[in-house]
Amino acid sequence: MSDHASDFVLQAISFDRLKGWEDDDPSSLFEGMRSCHRQITDVKPYRTGSLGLSSEDLLPLLAAAEDFKPSSPASARGFFERHCRPFLIRRKDGNPGFVTAFYEPEIEVSEKPDGLFRFPFYRRPDNLIDLDDGNRPDELDGSYVFGRLRDDGRISAYPDRREIDQGFLEGRGLEIAWAKSKIDVFFVHVQGAARLRYNDGRIGRITYAAKAGHPFSAIGKLLIDRGQIDRDEISMQSIRAWLGRNPERVDEVLWHNRSYIFFREAPVVDPQAGPIAAAKVPLIAGRSLAVDRMIHTFGFPFFIRADSLTHLDHGGPFRRLMLALDTGSAIVGPARGDIFTGSGDLAGERAGTVRNDADFVILIPKAAAGRFD
Structure with a gap:
């Protein structure tokens, strides 16, 4: 483990101590693991995070998943019990982990x-x-x-959200499509992907390509600090409602987040499949997790237990095995994650109110797990 990971420790635990594990059904993860296996072996390995777990460490698990077809939830859990050991990610400051959620919006656009x-x-x-x-x-x-990269060869910071909104990129032919609402565009930037519904009925998809480089600054925190929204009421829905009530202040608030996202068009091969995100494989609704890629490596399984998060599982506590398949500017820290809830408005309603403490348990293939005892 490198110095960058020195603010937490991994604590070995057993599967029978994973509260909620015995009720989970991780069967839907296997297609995602097969996709990760193809990405690593046919394209390139994932970047190794500071924890020190590499794609090579992951390969035995992914190879075993290639031909495994779970016959029941118990058999799916048994696969992970045979091939992995669980480690609780324990922050040295004593604070719990924390989860939010994201989704793929569907936006009406014009060419x-x-x-x-x-x-x-x-x-x-x-x-x-x-x-x-x-x-x-x-x-x-x-x-x-x-x-x-400037014309004279010098390198500087890229213009931020305000400068780009005010026309820095106009006339360069970089537009993919146009939306009706600046607020919709902003929240697509936050989510990092979207389905585009063109006015001729076509469906397109955009996904993250790069960003201007400036740090992400949460506008929800700004509105809390200014006393505009109570901390207990902050959500994507409450932020949207506030912006709708205060149109004259929209630019001021959105420009507080200097980060700006650029996109690439992605094929819609399977309308039911999730967007292809940072790990270059389709996201799985309810089973994909965005993590801090400076610490963690894509493709690893994480068991997330968030007992106060109940609206995603019909009133029951959220306790699921997930795959680390994405990242995000706001996802910083060893026990910080963003749950992908799916595509469309309902997924957005589910994602918008997720702000919950959570336990993070990483499952490490047995051959690599010995390094962390």
């Missing part, structure tokens, strides 16, 4: 702008470049992984 459809989704600009320790300017801290 061309007009008086109604005025707010674009942009492709990645060609002067947005990846940054690393070798080319990052001294004035940008290590959180900046994207920057602007």
